[in-house]
Amino acid sequence: MNWPHSDSTPSTSQLRLAAQQGQFLVTAEVAPPKGGDPSHMLVRAKALKGRVHAVNVTDSSRAMARMSPLAAAALIQQAGVEAVMQLACRDRNRIALQGDLMGAAAFGIPNVLALTGDPVKLGDCRDARQVSELEAVRLLGLIGKLNRGVDCNEKPLPDGPVSLFPGAAVDPQHPNFSSLQRRCDRKVQAGAEFFQSQLITDFERLQLFVEKIANPLGKPVLVGIFLLKSAKNARFINKYLPGVKIPDATIARLEKAADPLMEGVAIAAEQVKLARQLCRGVHLMAVKAEHLIPKILDCAGIAPL
Template sequence: MPESAAPSPLSSFRSAVQSGQFLITAEACPPKGGDPTHMLEMARLLQGRVHAINITDGSRAVLRMSSLAACVILQQHGIESICQVACRDRNRIGLQSDLMGAHALGIRNILALTGDPVKAGDHPDAKAVFDLESVRLLQMIRQLNHGLDWNQKPLTDGATDLFVGAAIDPQLASWSSLQSRFERKIEAGAQFFQSQLICDFDRLEKFMTQLATPAGKPVLAGIFLLKSAKNAQFINRCVPGVNIPQPIIDRLEQAADPLQEGIAIAAEQVLMARQLCQGVHMMAVKREDLIPKILDLAGITL
């Protein structure tokens, strides 16, 4: 692409991280098909309410549009994204190619992930790659940013400038594994962290106090909109490492309007997270339009 035609990168998320603002991101799925209209509608509702929108990369191993393509579409409409990059489907050549392409297209924010197992998704007979995992992907991005490929050879047409983050699960059963994983990701170059769905805020506080705050990297707590007791029970049954407490399930079950109760619970969790960490990562699967209502109820603005 000629230099004059290259898109200008959006950088409000990186600026917000570097200036110490309370960070707000939201997760959205790219379309399952070639029409991005619905994704754009949801993204426009979030514009001005979040610093950036995460676009998933084959989340749960379910087929959807390329995260990179979807992020470029958002950028064309002036909406900043965080492009999730998972290791499941691409080897080190493909990953580097996509990362260089992201830079050239003006995408700067990357979330480096290992990826969900193929057997969990809608193409269980597909061949998984997993040439790398998230820590080595972080290392790869750091090298690209320094003008070197994975083999330590120079990038003859220029280094990348990617702002990279990683996922973390403060509720991991093994504290030593959590600490080791977190420290390895810091060492590999992670500049921010987005957590898995948080239910145990005591454990989040311990993680922040003992590990995250001393490391000096922002952590965004994962806040999930529960739509009903059935939804919460499904997550407990099917999402490893998540244990939604019975009192929350009881609240949803006893509510006259379970969805409104879920919104209230999410707003309460946003306020709890605000006391502990530097941001929230909002997840409202297929109801991204309700995220502004949750933020309003919690009194959170950019």
Template structure:
């Protein structure tokens, strides 16, 4: 199957990259999922399809990504090592190649204890760095045991990064290991400290020549922001933003404006943005318009 490589091509051209996240359905009905993804078709270079994010069971990201390919929407298929051993992961990666899915985001995966199946047994045969190495091997035509494939894959592998990690040494080491293991692009966790992001780009990411996309989250209300501060380790929504949301006549509209401001800030610092607007994906085009980001070609 012929694969779209819009994201990889845009990265090679050093364009400002735009991606956005859409969760597969918790059930077999795909209508709402496809509707949200279709709204993003000409506004982003690729749509991330999450892999049971926060360990909450949802449709297979491989199946959901294939559905997007059928509709001319380029996906980034997330694969979490939490749920599969190296045999299953490689089988899914070969399946992605056959289905025309070009982009893979290699993730370790959230702990099962935080999800809706806490009794599940985590696999964790690999983690994200070793999965990147496995993808590199498949792209060279060999599985992780050294056996030759019938033909090599051509997967464009990415990884997650947290520029706001408090351990400079840990952040530097993790980023370097992922680059050395084959990460071709990076999507960051939710960013609220843009001074820290600028430091990360200058001190760590710059020499790698790998595009880094800042994670921008649409806050719907002050309550939403306070929930994030309580429940997402390493993320702190500034009090000034919480006050703006609390004092707004229309908190969602204010959150949209804040997200657009953050996109504009990121545009001056890094190589792209990754937009997360959980259950409000229809507002992503408006965020991009407010930030002065034109539709992608």
């Protein structure tokens, strides 16, 4: 196995560099396998090389166990694709969180998205014990300490600091705008350098969020764009994803389409164009159809990197 800082694996955050240069940022999401074979995940990640600044690796999303994001992100890095390791507080205390963050640094994983984590009751192991010693804001503070070369107790790290580019999640469609602003302020104060949003359907609300909250904070927001595969898929999301309401007109458009999947690509591309007018980036989610992300970007006029 090549050591992570060899030429085959990037260790400097290209996402950080692109953000500092004011580029329009593009990330995409890939789920780790539910098992020990990473081959499908790696195929999906490699197909995105040169089209996205980094690939997000989820952390047992919706509290359903999958391969460790540390292992999955390390494999993606070794394949020559920059990763964003999502890290949830749900399953780890501060000892385990520090261990995974130091491990990420050792494997050359440059980016971390700090998450509180979906509640255990949403998943398929409902009898599991939820940890949640920290939450996203305190996790961001912990990353900042490790970046400064100290542990959670402010004691020096004898083997040197880490260098991680920390980000946070945001929901611009949150109904309580003042609460949303306070939460974003706290995350930036704790060290968040970028935000990735949940699936966005209300672009008027997004514009208000950008103007009133995001722009004053000065941190890039990557808008969540989801590839809808069919009207049935859209209705499922409306039923089971809290806070998301895909418009009836979009569902009708998918239902009438001769090829619903390609109509979904067209809708996603239109949303990328809208996002480009408002924000500094997009975060693309195309579950089990990641190979279509380059087509979405092409249709939206986003050139290869």
